[in-house]
Amino acid sequence: MDGFGESERAVQPAVIEGRSMAVLYGSETGNAEDIAGELAKTAERLHFQTTVDEMDGFKLADLLRTSLVVFVTSTTGQGDMPKNTLKFWKNLRREKLNNTNCLRSLRFTIFGLGDSSYQKFNWAARKLRARLLQLGATEFFRPGEGDERHDNGVDSIYLPWYEELKKTLLVDYPLPPSISPIPDDAILPPKYPIELLSTMDTGIAGATHDGTVSAPSLIDDERRFSATRTMSAARSHVDQPQSAAERTQEDWIRLQTTFPGDLARRDAAYERDDPRAFDLLDKNNQLKDHPEKYHFEKQSPQILDSPPQGLLPIPDTYRATLIRNDRVTPPDHWQDVRHLALDLELDERAYRRLAEFTGSLTLVIWPKNYPEDVNELIRLMGWESQADRLVRLFAVPRGVYIDDDRVTTLRFLLAHNLDITAVPKRSFIRELVHFTKDPRERERLLELVEPGNEQEYYDYTCRPRRTILELLRDFAGVRIPFSRVLDLFPVIRGREFSVCNGGGSLTEVNHKFHFKIEILVALVEYKTIIRKPRQGLCSRYLKHLALGTKLGVRLKPSSANLVPNLAAAKRPLIAIGTGTGVAPIRAVIQERGCFDGAGDTLLFFGCRNRDADYHFAREWSSYPNVKVYPAFSRDKIEPDPKTTATIMPSSKTDGTLLAAAVETLYPVQYDAHKNYVQHLIRKYAAEVGVLLRQQPIVMICGNAGRMPTSVRNALLDVLVLTKMCVDKEAAEKWLGNPTNVTLWQETW
Numbered sequence: 001m002d003g004f005g006e007s008e009r010a011v012q013p014a015v016i017e018g019r020s021m022a023v024l025y026g027s028e029t030g031n032a033e034d035i036a037g038e039l040a041k042t043a044e045r046l047h048f049q050t051t052v053d054e055m056d057g058f059k060l061a062d063l064l065r066t067s068l069v070v071f072v073t074s075t076t077g078q079g080d081m082p083k084n085t086l087k088f089w090k091n092l093r094r095e096k097l098n099n100t101n102c103l104r105s106l107r108f109t110i111f112g113l114g115d116s117s118y119q120k121f122n123w124a125a126r127k128l129r130a131r132l133l134q135l136g137a138t139e140f141f142r143p144g145e146g147d148e149r150h151d152n153g154v155d156s157i158y159l160p161w162y163e164e165l166k167k168t169l170l171v172d173y174p175l176p177p178s179i180s181p182i183p184d185d186a187i188l189p190p191k192y193p194i195e196l197l198s199t200m201d202t203g204i205a206g207a208t209h210d211g212t213v214s215a216p217s218l219i220d221d222e223r224r225f226s227a228t229r230t231m232s233a234a235r236s237h238v239d240q241p242q243s244a245a246e247r248t249q250e251d252w253i254r255l256q257t258t259f260p261g262d263l264a265r266r267d268a269a270y271e272r273d274d275p276r277a278f279d280l281l282d283k284n285n286q287l288k289d290h291p292e293k294y295h296f297e298k299q300s301p302q303i304l305d306s307p308p309q310g311l312l313p314i315p316d317t318y319r320a321t322l323i324r325n326d327r328v329t330p331p332d333h334w335q336d337v338r339h340l341a342l343d344l345e346l347d348e349r350a351y352r353r354l355a356e357f358t359g360s361l362t363l364v365i366w367p368k369n370y371p372e373d374v375n376e377l378i379r380l381m382g383w384e385s386q387a388d389r390l391v392r393l394f395a396v397p398r399g400v401y402i403d404d405d406r407v408t409t410l411r412f413l414l415a416h417n418l419d420i421t422a423v424p425k426r427s428f429i430r431e432l433v434h435f436t437k438d439p440r441e442r443e444r445l446l447e448l449v450e451p452g453n454e455q456e457y458y459d460y461t462c463r464p465r466r467t468i469l470e471l472l473r474d475f476a477g478v479r480i481p482f483s484r485v486l487d488l489f490p491v492i493r494g495r496e497f498s499v500c501n502g503g504g505s506l507t508e509v510n511h512k513f514h515f516k517i518e519i520l521v522a523l524v525e526y527k528t529i530i531r532k533p534r535q536g537l538c539s540r541y542l543k544h545l546a547l548g549t550k551l552g553v554r555l556k557p558s559s560a561n562l563v564p565n566l567a568a569a570k571r572p573l574i575a576i577g578t579g580t581g582v583a584p585i586r587a588v589i590q591e592r593g594c595f596d597g598a599g600d601t602l603l604f605f606g607c608r609n610r611d612a613d614y615h616f617a618r619e620w621s622s623y624p625n626v627k628v629y630p631a632f633s634r635d636k637i638e639p640d641p642k643t644t645a646t647i648m649p650s651s652k653t654d655g656t657l658l659a660a661a662v663e664t665l666y667p668v669q670y671d672a673h674k675n676y677v678q679h680l681i682r683k684y685a686a687e688v689g690v691l692l693r694q695q696p697i698v699m700i701c702g703n704a705g706r707m708p709t710s711v712r713n714a715l716l717d718v719l720v721l722t723k724m725c726v727d728k729e730a731a732e733k734w735l736g737n738p739t740n741v742t743l744w745q746e747t748w
């Protein structure tokens with residue numbers, strides 16, 4: 001099968017009746033998915049028959065056919081479930097399951113990934129856990145809550161949780177005496193093996209040696225697009241977000257169930273087959289309510305222009321053409337920020353649906369690898385003789401998009417599907433140990449992933465943003481068998497960007513539907529301790545993307561549709577954005593501009609210099625009722641802006657008094673030599689206070705780090721200073737109450 005002989009060494013887990021585990025994840029950017037993969041491998045070594053899948057790929061009734069279920073989920077949006085759990089979550093919340101105890105034979109545990117700078121920290125995991133318990137399920141191990149704000153990120157909580165879970169599994173679910181766990185130095189069989197097809201078939205149609213593929217035929221492309229549209233529409237109903245009010249109300253009630261640290265004890269009676277429970281869970285009521293929505297076959301697919309090169313069959317995508325790619329920061333500025341625009345061609349259904357969401361959308365773009373990187377990897381691994389031969393995939397991991405026949409080439413997979421320049425995860429490094437014959441390399445790789453060596457791992461990988469390709473360059477003795485690529489390499493994920501335009505960007509001319517989408521992207525370019533400057537995969541891809549390039553892109557409506565109607569547009573907006581975080585704020589401002597009588601907007605915009613990164617500077621004054629307070633952290637502090645905006649000139653004296661009060665509250669640090677958004681919020685407390693009294697929408701967008709917490713603190717101070725709350729504690733409660741304010745945070 002390969003030159004390394006690894007297939008013979010692979011140790012198959014034993015099949016033990018009634019010993020199975022499902023690891024189900026909900027993940028937006030892959031962190032939870034990676035942890036789920038690692039947990040599944042651990043379970044296999046303990047001879048559990050293991051399934052790992054996104055929650056939406058799993059039937060509810062199968063929860064009862066599995067001995068143990070481990071859920072791993074991140075939280076997204078404002079305390080929301082990730083997109084790939086929405087179907088599962090919707091099924092689980094069906095009213096008819098209430099009071100049925102239908103999950104009483106389920107044994108589960110859950111690990112949540114979150115960021116404590118968000119108000120609804122780890123809410124997805126908490127909500128899911130609360131519902132599972134409500135339906136009678138039992139926890140076999142304590143829940144864990146990872147926090148990106150910790151020093152070593154999520155790992156600070158996850159690693160001890162993982163080690164303890166392993167011990168618990170061994171103790172509470174002992175193996176028969178004749179079977180031992182598969183040791184870490186033995187290799188497991190691949191989950192996604194690749195078979196080399198006969199040499200007669202060498203060379204896939206259109207594949208070239210530089211890692212590109214020629215354009216698929218129009219027919220192929222048409223078929224592909226009609227298929228993806230069908231799926232898109234089929235999911236649109238299921239994925240339709242609830243309104244913010246509905247969600248908040250529900251979450252509020254659900255979270256009355258607390259999240260204790262102690263273990264729920266296992267039920268003595270292990271009721272495996274409960275026909276009533278199975279029946280309840282299996283009867284899915286999705287898609288029943290509006291069957292006419294799901295008759296797609298009858299619709300004739302729209303005829304599209306000639307097919308773009310290398311477009312992957314990604315579900316739910318629209319065809320887009322790049323029409324703008326401008327650098328908006330000066331050439332001598334440290335950061336290359338791009339304003340990109342895409343023209344999307346839509347069918348009427350998508351057009352009508354998107355029309356409801358134009359002010360709060362996220363664009364997903366799938367970058368590709370550069371041929372030079374692909375070539376280097378092929379050379380390093382010694383895959384030259386196999387790279388361009390046809391291979392068949394037996395199973396396809398989630399996120400790898402290839403045609404239905406599953407026949408492709410290794411080079412195609414490397415160019416389009418596998419992220420060979422990602423920062424290597426611990427699980428990747430751990431697997432490499434099996435593929436080097438050099439004992440020193442093996443020792444070094446093991447050192448990097450040993451418990452207790454998190455700092456070393458971090459210093460070698462995350463801190464310098466070292467890529468997988470660079471790691472393989474360093475460990476020159478590693479030879480990964482080509483048949484393992486799908487098991488080892490992470491898939492290229494779609495990168496998400498907040499759309500920065502709203503309002504009138506949908507057009508219909510002669511039944512052709514177009515949607516102009518703009519994004520503002522700060523290219524990720526690092527100067528790290530490894531001297532070579534490096535770029536994020538997507539940044540590099542976008543930087544060199546030529547006008548006219550065709551792309552397959554996805555649009556995700558935000559769960560918080562902030563401007564769905566006039567009533568919402570009339571509410572005031574307090575927006576705090578730093579850097580490119582101003583993108584979704586601009587979209588909302590433009591969207592609000594479409595309504596007569598939209599409320600006042602106060603925008604605090606944080607950046608470095610007026611002349612370098614004050615994005616859309618010339619535009620702001622053209623929006624009615626928008627007042628901007630820019631905070632230039634590296635410029636001399638400027639006098640108050642002269643503005644003609646018609647915002648609430650609250651009593652001047654009021655403002656002066658408050659400014660004085662702020663000075664007393666923050667005698668040293670306040671405004672000493674700093675000029676950040678939180679300082680301006682306090683400085684203009686009177687105006688902020690006026691808006692806070694009117695049930696505003698508050699947006700906090702931009703870099704994570706300390707900004708969101710500092711901004712929240714500043715808002716709490718305003719509530720106290722303006723006498724809306726007696727103290728900070730009361731202010732916390734006030735800000736947490738969704739009837740006072742809609743708080744929307746998007747930080748990264």
Ligand SMILES: Cc1cc2nc3c(=O)[nH]c(=O)nc-3n(C[C@H](O)[C@H](O)[C@H](O)COP(=O)(O)O)c2cc1C
Binds near residue numbers: 029075121
């Ligand atoms: C747009 C966005 C919204 C988020 N919202 C929340 C949130 O409401 N609560 C929370 O605890 N964490 C939140 N997070 C943090 C993520 O849960 C965290 O980054 C996690 O590691 C992502 O894992 P994933 O890649 O599996 O999705 C948010 C992150 C982003 C980028």
